[in-house]
Structures are given as C-alpha cells and as structure tokens.
Amino acid sequence: MFKSIIVNFLGIFNSRILGFIRDLLSASVLGANIYSDIFFVAFKFPNLFRRIFAEGAFAQSFLPSFAKAKYKPRFTWLVFKKLFIIILIFSLFVTLFSNLVTNIxxxxFSEEAKKLASPLIALNFWYLDLIFIVTFLASLLQYKKHFATTAFSTALLNISLIIALLLSMNLPKEQIIWYLSFGVIIGGIAQVIVHLIAARKYKVLKLLYIGAKSKKEADISTFKKHFLPSILGNSTAQISAFIDTWLATFLISGSISYLYYANRLFQLPFALFAIATSTVLFPKITKNLNDGREKEAFESMKKVFWVLFYLLITATVVAIISSKEIIRLLFEHGAFTAKDTEFTSVVLIMYMIGLIPYGLNKLFSSYLYATHKHLKAAKISAISLLVNIVFSVALIFPLKVYGLALASSIGGMVLFILTLKEFGFSEFVKFFEKKYIFYMILVILISIILAIVFKQLILFII
Structure with a gap:
C-alpha cells in the first residue's frame, strides 16, 4: 500500500512543481488584475468539477458498485454512457447560454469584463468532458492497482499551460487569456490520450467494448443512488473555493487572483498528502470491509492517519510562519507587485488554518464511503458548506478577501468534527497511544524550527 502511496505522491508532486512554474509565469505575465480574474473565473467552473470527479467522488461511488456488479462489462459501459451524455448536454448548454452562465x-464583474469572460467560460467548460473520460478510466485502473498513469498525467495540463504562456507572453493580456484557454483544452486531450494507452494495456478498453456489444441486463441503481451523495460529500473544499471566487467578484480587482494563488499553495500539501493517501487507502479498506476484515481495515487507517497527521502539521506550521516569504519568492515578479504579496500571504494563512481538518477528513470520509454511508457523508458536507456560506457572508464585510479564506477553514473544521462523530469518537480515541502523542509533540517542535530556518533561507535567497 505504501508503495502505491509513494507513486501517487511522486506523480502529484511532479504535477504541482510544474503547476508552480505555471503560476509563477502566470503571475509574472498577467499579474493580479481583471484579466487574470477573468481567466481564473473561466477555468474555475470546469476545474471545480475536475477536482470533484478526479479527487475521489467518482471512484468512491463507482468502485463499490463495480466490485459487486454481477456482469461488470455491461455495468461499466452503461455508467459511462449515461454520465457522458449528461455531461455533454451540460457542456452544450454552457456553450449556447454562455452569457447567462457568465452573469451567474x-x-x-462589469459588463465589459463579462463580455470578455463569456466565450472563455464556454471554451474552458469543454475540459470537463475530457476530464470525465480521464476519471472514468482512472477509476478502473485503480481497481487494477495501477495508479502511476493518473498521478503523473496531471502534469500534462500544466505543461500545456506553460507552453501557452511562453508563446503569448509578449502579446496583449486579452490575447494571453485566450492562449491559456486553448491550453486547457489541449492539456485535457493529452490526458485522455495517455489514459487510453494505459487502458488498452490493462484491458480496460476491452472491458468497455464487451459491455457496449453485450445485450445483458445490468443494474446500476446502486451506483445512481450513491453518486450524487458522493459528489456532494467530496466537494466541500472545492465548492467552498468556488463560492469564494464568486463572492470575490464583488471585491476590489485582483481579489480572485489572491484567492487563486493562495489556494494553489494550500492545495499542494492537501493533494500531496491527503489525496495521495486516501486514493490508495480507499480501495484497500473497501475490499477489507467487504471481506469482513474490519480489524485489518482499522489498522491500515491508523497507520496512514499518523503519517498523514505529521505531514499536515509540518506543512501548516511552515506555511503560516513563512507565508509572506513563500509568496514573494514564488510570485513577486513582473506584474505581481509587493502589494499583491501582502494580500496573498494573509489569504494563505487563513486557508492553511483549515489544512489539517480538511486533510484528515479526506481519510475518515473514505471509511464512510467504504461502508456505503454516502448519504450520511453528503449531509455532513451540506452542513459544513452551509456553515462556510454563513461565515463567508458574515466575514466578507469586515475582513474582505481574508474573511472568505477564513470561512473556508471554519467550514473544514465543522466537516471534520461531524465526520469523526459518524466514524465514532470512541473508535478515533483508539488511534491515540503514548508513543504517537510523543512523536506529535516532537513533530510540532521540529516543524517550528524548520519553518524558522526555511524563512531565513528564503530571505537570504531573495
């Protein structure tokens, strides 16, 4: 299991490094202004669905149903066909009514900004169709214990956007955001291609082909019952960021960009640690629980919990103490000013407060899905989201853009507490032993020392 986690970690790390190169170029070329805001809004909607689909929601509703399906080829084909048709219709709607979608x-935005954003929103949305194909094939590859293609292929989007920025960096900003939007689509096509290659190698395409030709009946009602609750249950952090972006359109120009760059840094440890571990852990505990090996499932969760907890603590402490220096080192170039650094660094601190609860929730929510508690997870997520919205509206007036990020962290805390309640506080307490608590204190102290050293090192580099 830990070998697969390391593969996932390396793939995501590779992608995130390229993502930071992309963001560094983007900050330097576009800065934080209305043009960067327009592109981030255009990409936010399909990227919201990409994160929901690709970071667990689809796999956690599909794999348990797939494992129990009597005739897997037909079941697989029916799920793919029905969902792809729905997404295709959705994309056509966004394209035909892009002005309406932009207004929402x-x-x-001003009317002029909306006019610029409308066609870009329509174009970027087609990325969702491509990423659904990727996610569907990735779930089947996960079932066959192949994680590498999905983990490393996410880098292709970043490579495509980096090339788009390099080709357009000397052009007017209005043209640059068009290059970036086409870069999104090309990156999506590249991800589909590498997954098709892997799917052929692991006989996933053969499975789909047999299912498409078959006339046998297959029951997908269990999948449909779990799918929407799984989407909602996995999407709190993503919908929270989306709501932040929408509310930020009412704030000063550049606010969306501050949220975007800070959230990108938040997503680095979240993806590297929480998503990488839960993606590998979920199929394992699902099989253990289905086979009646509950003790083995809990032992796996316990081991992963402490490793994940230590990593999240370290990331949180380092990011909070060194927030301004990190932003300055990564983004303060070209059109990205010292003022932008000040704003973005505080937003980052507000987001990082929620890293531990969001990260650990990813682990414990996997247990809820493995035990078919999709609806319960969805209710918990809905409550957390409601809390987030209430605090966003309440804090946007006194704290502006900082309040939006802080509200997201508060929502994450509520999400984690409610998930633990459903998992069982008594079971959770069993995770704690004296040696682990000692190590936790040691990790906190080491993290503080690392953060101070890291901060001084960045100051020396700058």
Missing part, C-alpha cells in the same frame, strides 16, 4: 458565475 461573475455577477460582480
């Missing part, structure tokens, strides 16, 4: 997504 960017309510606070």
């Amino acid at each position: 997504l960017a309510s606070g």
Whole structure:
C-alpha cells in the first residue's frame, strides 16, 4: 500500500512543481488584475468539477458498485454512457447560454469584463468532458492497482499551460487569456490520450467494448443512488473555493487572483498528502470491509492517519510562519507587485488554518464511503458548506478577501468534527497511544524550527 502511496505522491508532486512554474509565469505575465480574474473565473467552473470527479467522488461511488456488479462489462459501459451524455448536454448548454452562465458565475464583474469572460467560460467548460473520460478510466485502473498513469498525467495540463504562456507572453493580456484557454483544452486531450494507452494495456478498453456489444441486463441503481451523495460529500473544499471566487467578484480587482494563488499553495500539501493517501487507502479498506476484515481495515487507517497527521502539521506550521516569504519568492515578479504579496500571504494563512481538518477528513470520509454511508457523508458536507456560506457572508464585510479564506477553514473544521462523530469518537480515541502523542509533540517542535530556518533561507535567497 505504501508503495502505491509513494507513486501517487511522486506523480502529484511532479504535477504541482510544474503547476508552480505555471503560476509563477502566470503571475509574472498577467499579474493580479481583471484579466487574470477573468481567466481564473473561466477555468474555475470546469476545474471545480475536475477536482470533484478526479479527487475521489467518482471512484468512491463507482468502485463499490463495480466490485459487486454481477456482469461488470455491461455495468461499466452503461455508467459511462449515461454520465457522458449528461455531461455533454451540460457542456452544450454552457456553450449556447454562455452569457447567462457568465452573469451567474461573475455577477460582480462589469459588463465589459463579462463580455470578455463569456466565450472563455464556454471554451474552458469543454475540459470537463475530457476530464470525465480521464476519471472514468482512472477509476478502473485503480481497481487494477495501477495508479502511476493518473498521478503523473496531471502534469500534462500544466505543461500545456506553460507552453501557452511562453508563446503569448509578449502579446496583449486579452490575447494571453485566450492562449491559456486553448491550453486547457489541449492539456485535457493529452490526458485522455495517455489514459487510453494505459487502458488498452490493462484491458480496460476491452472491458468497455464487451459491455457496449453485450445485450445483458445490468443494474446500476446502486451506483445512481450513491453518486450524487458522493459528489456532494467530496466537494466541500472545492465548492467552498468556488463560492469564494464568486463572492470575490464583488471585491476590489485582483481579489480572485489572491484567492487563486493562495489556494494553489494550500492545495499542494492537501493533494500531496491527503489525496495521495486516501486514493490508495480507499480501495484497500473497501475490499477489507467487504471481506469482513474490519480489524485489518482499522489498522491500515491508523497507520496512514499518523503519517498523514505529521505531514499536515509540518506543512501548516511552515506555511503560516513563512507565508509572506513563500509568496514573494514564488510570485513577486513582473506584474505581481509587493502589494499583491501582502494580500496573498494573509489569504494563505487563513486557508492553511483549515489544512489539517480538511486533510484528515479526506481519510475518515473514505471509511464512510467504504461502508456505503454516502448519504450520511453528503449531509455532513451540506452542513459544513452551509456553515462556510454563513461565515463567508458574515466575514466578507469586515475582513474582505481574508474573511472568505477564513470561512473556508471554519467550514473544514465543522466537516471534520461531524465526520469523526459518524466514524465514532470512541473508535478515533483508539488511534491515540503514548508513543504517537510523543512523536506529535516532537513533530510540532521540529516543524517550528524548520519553518524558522526555511524563512531565513528564503530571505537570504531573495
């Protein structure tokens, strides 16, 4: 299991490094202004669905149903066909009514900005169709214990966007955001291609082909019952960031960009540690629980919990103490000013407060899905999201853009507490032993020392 986690970690790490190169170029070329805001809004909607689909929601509803399906080829084909048709219709709607969608997504934009954003929103949305194909094939590859293709292929999107920025960096900003939007689509096509190659190698395409030709009946009602609750249950952090972006359209120009760059840094440890571990852990505990090996499933969770907890503590402490220096080192170039650094660094601190609860929740929510408690997980997520919205509206007036990020962290805390309640506080307490608590204190102290050294090192480099 830990070998697969390391493969996932390396793939995601590779992608995130390229992502930071992309963001560094983006900050330097576009800065934090109305043009960067327009692109981030245009990409936010399909990227929201990409994160929901690709970071667990689809696999956690599909794999348990797939494992129990009597005739897997037909079941697989029916699920793919029905969902792809729905997404295709959705994409056509966004394209045909892009002005309406823009008015909803960017309510606070001026009419001129909305006019610029409308066609870009329509173009970027087609990325969702491509990433659904990727996610579907990735879930089947996960079932066959192949994680490498999905983990490393996410880098292709970043490579495509980096090339788009390099090709357009000397052009007017209005043209640059068009290059970036086409880069999104090309990156999505590249991800589909590498997954098709892997799917052929592991006989996933053969499975789909047999299912498409078969006339046998297959029951997908269990999948449909679990799918929407799984989507909602996995999407709190993503919908929270989306709501932040929407509310930020009413704030000063650049606010969306501050949220975007800070959230990108938040997503680094979240993806590297929480998503990498839960993606590998979920199929394992699902099989253990289905086979009646509950003790083995809990032992796996306990081991992963402490490793994940230590990593999240370290990331949180380092990021909070060194927030301004990290932003300055990564983004303060070209059009990205010292003022932008000040704003973004505080937003980052507000987001990082929620890293531990969001990260650990990813682990414990996997248990809920493995035990078919999709609806319960969805209710918990809905409550957390409601809390987030209430605090976002309450804090946006006194704290502006900082309040939006802080509200997201508060929502994450509520999410984690409610998930633990459903998992069982008594079971959770069993995870704690004296040696682990000692190590936790040691990790905190080492993290503080690392953060101070890291901060001084960045100051020396700058």
